[in-house]
Amino acid sequence: xxxxxxxxxxxxxxxxxxxxxxxxxxxxxxxxxxxxxxxxxxxxxxxxxxxxxxxxxxxxxxxxxxxxxxxxxxxxxxxxxxxxxxxxxxxxxxxxxxxxxxxxxxxxxxxxxxxxxxxxxxxxxxxxxxxxxxxxxxxxxxxxxxxxxxxxxxxxxxxxxxxxxxxxxxxxxxxxxxxxxxxxxxxxxxxxxxxxxxxxxxxxxxxxxxxxxxxxxxxxxxxxxxxxxxxxxxxxxxxxxxxxxxxxxxxxxxxxxxxxxxxxxxxxxxxxxxxxxxxxxxxxxxxxxxxxxxxxxxxxxxxxxxxxxxxxxxxxxxxxxxxxxxxxx
Amino acid sequence: xxxxxxxxxxxxxxxxxxxxxxxxxxxxxxxxxxxxxxxxxxxxxxxxxxxxxxxxxxxxxxxxxxxxxxxxxxxxxxxxxxxxxxxxxxxxxxxxxxxxxxxxxxxxxxxxxxxxxxxxxxxxxxxxxxxxxxxxxxxxxxxxxxxxxxxxxxxxxxxxxxxxxxxxxxxxxxxxxxxxxxxxxxxxxxxxxxxxxxxxxxxxxxxxxxxxxxxxxxxxxxxxxxxxxxxxxxxxxxxxxxxxxxxxx
Numbered sequence: 012x013x014x015x016x017x018x019x020x021x022x023x024x025x026x027x028x029x030x031x032x033x034x035x036x037x038x039x040x041x042x043x044x045x046x047x048x049x050x051x052x053x054x055x056x057x058x059x060x061x062x063x064x065x066x067x068x069x070x071x072x073x074x075x076x077x078x079x080x081x082x083x084x085x086x087x088x089x090x091x092x093x094x095x096x097x098x099x100x101x102x103x104x105x106x107x108x109x110x111x112x113x114x115x116x117x118x119x120x121x122x123x124x125x126x127x128x129x130x131x132x133x134x135x136x137x138x139x140x141x142x143x144x145x146x147x148x149x150x151x152x153x154x155x156x157x158x159x160x161x162x163x164x165x166x167x168x169x170x171x172x173x174x175x176x177x178x179x180x181x182x183x184x185x186x187x188x189x190x191x192x193x194x195x196x197x198x199x200x201x202x203x204x205x206x207x208x209x210x211x212x213x214x215x216x217x218x219x220x221x222x223x224x225x226x227x228x229x230x231x232x233x234x235x236x237x238x239x240x241x242x243x244x245x246x247x248x249x250x251x252x253x254x255x256x257x258x259x260x261x262x263x264x265x266x267x268x269x270x271x272x273x274x275x276x277x278x279x280x281x282x283x284x285x286x287x288x289x290x291x292x293x294x295x296x297x298x299x300x301x302x303x304x305x306x307x308x309x310x311x312x313x314x315x316x317x318x319x320x321x322x323x324x325x326x327x328x329x330x331x332x333x334x335x336x337x338x339x340x
Numbered sequence: 341x342x343x344x345x346x347x348x349x350x351x352x353x354x355x356x357x358x359x360x361x362x363x364x365x366x367x368x369x370x371x372x373x374x375x376x377x378x379x380x381x382x383x384x385x386x387x388x389x390x391x392x393x394x395x396x397x398x399x400x401x402x403x404x405x406x407x408x409x410x411x412x413x414x415x416x417x418x419x420x421x422x423x424x425x426x427x428x429x430x431x432x433x434x435x436x437x438x439x440x441x442x443x444x445x446x447x448x449x450x451x452x453x454x455x456x457x458x459x460x461x462x463x464x465x466x467x468x469x470x471x472x473x474x475x476x477x478x479x480x481x482x483x484x485x486x487x488x489x490x491x492x493x494x495x496x497x498x499x500x501x502x503x504x505x506x507x508x509x510x511x512x513x514x515x516x517x518x519x520x521x522x523x524x525x526x527x528x529x530x531x532x533x534x535x536x537x538x539x540x541x542x543x544x545x546x547x548x549x550x551x552x553x554x555x556x557x558x559x560x561x562x563x564x565x566x567x568x569x570x571x572x573x574x575x576x577x578x579x580x581x582x583x584x585x586x587x588x589x
Contacts, residue, residue, distance in 0.1 A: 076367065079375075083366040087573075090581040090589035091405045092390050096383055099363050103379035110372045148580040148589075201589060208584045313367060321370025323493065324429055327486035328371075 027240065032057045044245050049175035052118040052339055063246050064174050065119045066135075069126045072112035073137035077130075077310050079105045081145040082154055090148065097194055101155060104187045111183060114338050115176040122335065131315040139296065140223045142304030149202055149209075149216035156195030157220065157262060161227045163188050164258050165249070173245035176339075196265075203269040210270075217266070218274045225275075225291045228255040234293070259286040344399060344455060346417075346514040347523055350562055351446075352392035353418035354508075356408055357570070358439060359385030360577060364426050374429070377475055381436070384468045391461045398457070409581040413571040419561040421504040423570040430497040433483070437476035437541075438505040442534045444469040449530065454522030477541050484545030491546045498547055506531075506557030 029037070036055050043050065050056055083102045089095040113123040129135040140158055145151050163185060170181035202213035229251040232238070241247040249257075259278075263286070266273060277289045299307070341349075362382035369375035393404035401407060421439060426432045447469055450462035483490045509527040519526040535552060542549045560566070580589070 076372070080367045085580075086363045086366060087360060087576050088579045090409070090583075090587075092386065092408065094589055096386050096390075099366075099379055099383050099386070102366055103376055103383070106366070106372055106375045106379070110376065113372075198589075205589075206584050206587045209587050209589075212583075317368045317370075320368070320428055321374075323487075323489050324370035324374075324483065327483050327490035 027059050029057065029059060041243070044173045044243075048173075049178060050173050051175045052337075059240075060244055060246065061119050063241060064177065065116055065121050067246065068112055068116040068119070068177050068180075069121065069129075070136050070138070072109045072116060072126065073130050073135055074141065075105045075109035075112060077137045077141045077314065078154075078158075079109075080310055080313055081141060081306075082151050084145065085148055085151040088148065094198065098151070101191050101194055104191065108180075108184045108187070111180045112177075115180045117338050118176045120337065127314075127318060131311055131318055133302065133311065136300060138227070139300050139304070140220075140227055141310060142299050142307045143220070143223050144306055146219075147212055147216055149199075149212040150219065152195060152198040152202060152213070153216045153220045154195070155191055156199045157224055157266075158227065159188055159191045159195055160262055161224065161254075161258050163192060164254050164261070165228065168248040168254065171245075172248050200269055203271050214271055217271055221274050222291060225255070225288065226293075226296045228252075228258070230293055230296070231290075256286055259288075341512075341514060342399075343514040343517045343521060343523060344458075345396065345401070346512055347518055348392055348396050348399075348458070349417040350419075350512075351450075352389045352396065352407075353416050354422050354439075354443075355385045355389035355392065357416070357418045357573065358422040358435075359383075359389060360573060361422065361424075361426055362432075362436070365432065368426075370429050378432075381472050381475070384472070388461075388465050388468070391465070395457055395461065405581070409578045410585070411574070413566045413574060414564040416564065416566065416570060416574075417562050418566075418570075419504070419507045419510065420558050420567050420570075421501070421507055421561075423561075423567055423573060424504065425569055428493075428497075430483075430493040431501060433476070433479055434494065434497040434501045435505075436472070437480050438501060438538065439508065440469060440472040440476050441537045441541075442505075442508050442530060444473045445533045445537060446524075446530055449525045453524060458523070480541060480547075481544055484542070484547045494545075495547050498542075499550060502550065502552065503555050504558045506552065506555060507559050507561055509534075510557065510559040510562045512562050 037057060040050070040054075040056060040060075050060075079102050082098065082105075086095065086098050086102060089098040113126060116126060117123060126135065130137070140154075145154065166181050166185050166188065170178050170185060172178055172181075199213060202209040204210075232250045232252045238247055238250060242250075259280075263273065263278070275289050277287060280286050298304070302308075359382045362378045362385065365375055365378035365382075367375065369378060389408070390404055393401075393407050396407065397403060421435060424431075424435070444466060447462045447466040451459055451466055453459040453462065480494070484494050485491070509531040511527050515526060518524050539549055
C-alpha cells in the first residue's frame with residue numbers, strides 16, 4: 012500500500028550541493044537516466060540522488076509498518092472467518108513490503124536499524140494519512156480500498172523510475188497491492204450495499220477519510236517548486252497533481268456507483284476534463300506531519316515499544332564476529 | 341457429548357484461539373520477519389480451525405462463523421495455554437514451541453483416524469504444522485544458546501508456561517471411547533510422544549526441562565473453565581460481527 016505519495020522535506024535549490032559533483036560523472040549519470048537505464052547500488056551517483064532516494068524509500072518503508080497498525084487493530088475484530096483471514100494476509104503483505112523496502116534503502120548505505128531508530132525518534136516521516144484514527148471496521152475497509160488505490164497510482168509511476176532496487180521492489184509490491192485493492196473494494200461494496208447499519212458505518216468512514224485521501228498525494232505542484240531535478244533524475248515520476256487527478260478519475264465514479272456520496276460540494280469534473288475540488292487544508296496537513304495529529308504519538312509509541320521489547324532478541328541474534336553486509340538488491 | 345464432537349471442538353477451539361493470539365503480533369515483533377512469521381502461522385491456524393468447524397457443521401452443528409463468533413467462554417473447549425495474552429516474545433515463542441510440538445504429533449496421529457473426514461483434514465494440516473515446529477525449533481535453539489539474558493528469559497518463560505502446556509492433554513469423559521473407536525490415540529500417548537519430542541530439542545540448548553511429574557497441570561479448559569483472558573478476547577473478536585448479526589460482512 013501505503014507509499015507516502017509525497018516525499019516530505021525536499022531540499023531547496025541552494026542546498027543541492029551539485030556544484031561539488033564531478034561534472035563529467037554527473038553528465039554520464041544524467042545521460043544514462045535519459046536513455047532509460049537503471050542505476051544500480053555500486054554505480055556512481057550524486058550525493059543528492061542518494062540522499063533523496065534513501066529518504067523516499069525509507070519513508071515508504073516506514074509508511075508500510077506504521078500503516079499496518081491502524082488496519083492491524085482490526086484483525087482481531089474482523090467479522091467472520093473470511094474477513095479475518097484476508098485482513099491478516101493483507102496486513103502481513105504490508106509488513107513484507109516494509110521488509111523489501113528497507114532492503115532496497117539499505118543498498119544506498121543506511122542500515123535498517125538506523126532507519127527504525129530515526130522513525131521512533133521522529134527524524135523520519137511516514138505517510139501522513141496514518142496519523143488519523145480508524146474508529147470502525149469501515150474505516151479499515153476505506154484504507155484497504157482507497158489508500159491502497161492511491162498508493163498504486165503513485166507506485167506504478169515510481170516503478171518506472173531510475174533506481175533499480177527500488178523499481179524491482181515496487182514491481183513486486185504493486186502485484187500484491189492489486190489484490191488488496193480487490194479485497195478493499197469487495198469489503199466496501201458489502202458494507203455500502205448491506206444493511207442500514209452497514210451503509211451508515213461506511214458512509215461515515217468515507218466522510219472521515221476523504222479529507223486525508225485528498226492530501227495523500229501531497230501539496231499542489233504550484234506550492235512545491237523543487238520537483239524539477241527529481242523528475243529529471245526519475246526519482247519522482249509524476250507530479251502530485253497528476254497523481255491526484257488520475258486517482259479521482261479512476262475512483263470517484265466507482266465510489267458513486269455503489270451509492271456512497273463524497274463530502275465535498277465542489278467536487279466535479281470541469282469541461283476540460285479536470286477535477287475541481289475544495290482546496291485541502293494544507294496548514295492542517297503541515298501541523299499533522301510535524302507531529303500534532305490525532306494519532307502521531309500513539310503510532311510512534313507502539314513502534315517504540317516494539318523496538319524496546321524486542322531489543323533483547325536482536326542482541327541475542329548478533330554474532331560477535333558477524334559484520335554488517337550491505338545488500339545489493 | 342458425542343466423542344467426535346468432543347474431539348473436534350477441542351481441536352478447533354485450540355487452533356482458533358491461538359491463531360487469534362498469534363495475529364496480535366502484527367506490528368509488535370522483535371524483528372519484521374517475526375511479525376510476518378507469526379502472521380503466517382496465525383493464518384494457518386485460522387484455516388485449520390475453519391476446516392474443523394466445517395466438519396462439525398457436517399455433523400449438524402451451526403455454521404463456522406456462528407460457532408466461532410457467537411459462543412461465550414464457558415462454551416469453548418480450548419486449553420488455557422492458548423488463551424493467555426501474548427505477553428513478551430519469550431513467552432509467545434515458548435508457547436508456540438510447546439503447543440506446536442504437541443499439535444504436529446496430534447495431527448500426525450489423526451492422519452490415521454478411523455473418522456475418514458478428519459483423517460483427510462489432518463493429512464493436509466500436518467504438512468503445515470511441520471513448518472510451525474521448524475520455526476519454533478530454530479528460534480528456541482538460537483535464543484536458548486545465545487546471550488545469558490536470552491537464556492535466562494527463555495528458561496523463565498519455559499517454567500511459567502509448562503504447567504499450562506500440560507493442560508493441553510486434559511481429558512474428557514469421552515476419552516475412552518475416542519481411543520477405542522480409533523478416532524485418536526488419546527491424550528496420554530500424545531503427551532508421552534510430546535515429552536520425547538521437546539526434550540530432544542531442549543537438549544540442544546542451555547535450557548533445562550524441569551521434571552514434569554512435579555508440575556501441576558493447569559486444567560479446566562477442556563471443560564469450559566477458562567482464565568479471565570478468554571471472554572475479553574471473544575468480545576473483541578465478535579465486536580463487529582455482533583453489530584448486525586443479520587448482515588453479510
